[in-house]
Amino acid sequence: MTNLSVAENKISSVKKYLSILESYRNHSVEEIKRDATLRGAIERYLYLVCKTAIDLTEVIISVSKFRKPTTMSESFVIxxxxxxxxxxxxARMAKLVALLNVLAHEYEEINYEVLYDVLRSRLQDITEFVETAEMFLNLK
Structure with a gap:
């Protein structure tokens, strides 16, 4: 599989996860706090969309032969x-790296107001990143 094929697969996965997350946007923060199944699904798909978007940065860096990052946040710096x-x-994508770390490692108790804000207001940051990646890689 070529690096561009890997990038296309990552982009496809991000779009799929974003679509799934969109279906949860109309839930209130109270519903998210109260419903463990809903909360778990949102947390899992936020984790997957953030992780896959970060994986996409690594593909772009590899294809372009940019310097290698030492941290996930540094990928966006590069x-x-x-x-x-x-x-x-x-800066907006770096915040998603921080969210990924909280979701993956439970560094702190999850603030569901923040989770709700990401669900309602920050998914477009990932969409913008994917569109930018597609243009950069001449996939769009």
């Missing part, structure tokens, strides 16, 4: 340095 994304998108 993409900004190389002109793939702007500083604003880099």
């Amino acid at each position: 993409l900004e340095e190389e002109g793939v994304i702007g500083a604003d998108l880099k």
Whole structure:
């Protein structure tokens, strides 16, 4: 499988996860707090969409032969340095890395107000990143 095929697969997965998450957007924060099954599904798909978007950065870096990152957040720094994304998108995506770490490692108790905000207001950041990646890789 070529790196571009890997990128296409990552993009397809991100879009699938975003679509699933969209179906949860109309739930209130109270419903999310109260319903463990709903909460678990949202947490899992947020984890998957964040992780897959970060994996996509690694594919872009590899294809483009940019320097290798030492952290997940640094992947977005490198993409900004190389002109793939702007500083604003880099900053927004870095927040998703922080969310991924909380979801994956339970560093702290999950703040469901933050989870709700991501679900309602931050998914478009990932959509913007994917669209930018598609254009950069000439996949769109």
